Amino acid sequence: MSPEPSYYEQRLRGLADELHRLLGYAQDTWRQYLRLCERTGMRTNPLVVPAAQRRLAALVEEVDAFRRTAHESTDWSAYLDRCEVFRVLVRDLANLATLHDWQSPAYESSNRPHLFHVDDHGYRGLLGYRRVHHPILTRLEQQYRCELGYGQLGPACFLTSSGMGAFTAVENWLVRDRLRAGDRIGYMARTYFESRDQLSKLKGVTVQGVEVERAADVVEYVRSARPAAFFVEPINNEDETTLIDVVEMLRSLGRLPLEQDLFVVLDTSMSAGGEGALFAIPELRDNPRLHLVQIESLLKYRQHGLDRINGGAILVDSQFAREVFVQRERCGAFLPDLQSFEMLGYTAHAHDERMLRIKQNSETFCRELLAAMSEPLRKLIVLGTPIATTHADHTVYQHAYRYLGGVVPLAFTRELGLDVLQEVISTTVTDCRRSGVTLHHSTSFGFTSTHIGIAATGGARLTRPFLRVSVGEDPVACIEHIAGALAAALAEHLLTPTYAGASGQATVPATS
Secondary structure, three states: OOOOOOHHHHHHHHHHHHHHHHHHHHHHHHHHHHHHHHHHHOOOOOOOHHHHHHHHHHHHHHHHHHOOOOOOOOOOOHHHHHHHHHHHHHHHHHHHHHHHHHHHHHOOOOHHHHOOOOOOOOOOOOOOOOOOOOHHHHHHHHHHHHHOOOOOOOOOEEEEEOOOHHHHHHHHHHHHHHHHOOOOEEEOOOHHHHHHHHHOOOOOOOEEEEEOOHHHHHHHHHHHHHHOOOEOOOOOOOOOEEEHHHHHHHHHHOOOOOOOOOOEEOOOOHHOOOOHHHOOOOHHHHOOOEEEEEEEOOOOOOOOOOOOOOOOEEEOOHHHHHHHHHHHOOOEEOOOOHHHHHHHHOOOOOOOHHHHHHHHHHHHHHHHHHHOOHHHOOEEEEOOOOOHHHHOOOOOHHHHHOOHHHHHHHHEEOOOHHHHHHHHHHOOOOOOHOOOOOEEOOOOOOOOEEEEEEEEEEEEOOOOEEEEEEEOOOOOOHHHHHHHHHHHHHHHHHOOHHHHOOHHHHOOOOOO
């Protein structure tokens, strides 16, 4: 495989800068801690503190070595190895930076509360729950708002422990503080399974799933059913990719003469910031009864693809900030200090360049896969993604989703058993491994290297299973090889006599 040093060297240098920045934070927090102990006479652990300081001194040398040698890793495998080193160093720095911040002060806070942090977001506690209101969390929240194009007057931002943590906090807030008994809640019928399942079991309100294919469907439902809240997942990556033009939707909703408050909860996880500053839409700002709540899972495309640190985000109009803040704490969805520090190493740097790389690789994958498939094979497969050459005229994709492209679903015109799809994956992964090409068997997406796995339209019910290829930042030659290997595996297991009758032996129930 031909190396592509320019992109990977640039990425590693960026990671080296991130490490240097995190090292500075860790050193600052230790200096502040020791000054606090000296000023107050607070007892320090005579075993932990020296050991931690020795580790911090060693990390200074390790981070410096990473920076000096960043330009030496010019090929794909070396890049992946260095990314693993980055993960380890970030975890060590996070542990050291947050180790002392809770333990020692907590023992003495009841005697001298005036020494400690007591005024975060109006919270009046002995420590102000410093693990939850860590200064780095505030820095992260401001950074995320800036990434989306908001200044000081933009919406309030709260980071959470996961994407579902963000969803649950918003759901709790609406049910407890904003909705009344008997109110109607609408949601897209083909939304994320966990969200859909959770909404459908709410008590005291009327909940309705709505088939949505375009923005006008949402507007028409709001006009006719008059819900108090509507949950929208504008990018649906099931067997058929659905794209909703969220700007058009919000503008059209803003023009409606709403008779009651409408809360639109918008999950933008898959767009990774490509949707722009939605709270600045004039029609939204000018309609006092229309309220946008934006949630996102930060696990997908926000962390360089290097780790699985759960994280979520909530953006909400400032008039509701206090209520949402309280519900985030009460349902335990806050992002604690250790995760906050780790997240600093997986954000911000070169996000646009990385998303463009993944998008271009996805387009290459779709083009090569289509070219490698025979005509009989093409008749069996639906390449259901807007980045495929067959969807080049997808108008919503062209103007609304500049980052979309990392997930490629492959559905089938006949239902296949899970055993057949597992054989396809096994054959593809084996071919790639023999050729020295990295391909992971996993349904995860948003990571550095490409993954392949089985997903299903019915969520946990596993109805209508399909293949999902989650394209990464791999060299183009690797992407081309993966596409060719997958096409060959599909032909082997779908067109040969041994498997030709497999469609009649499906191992999962048919969709009703």
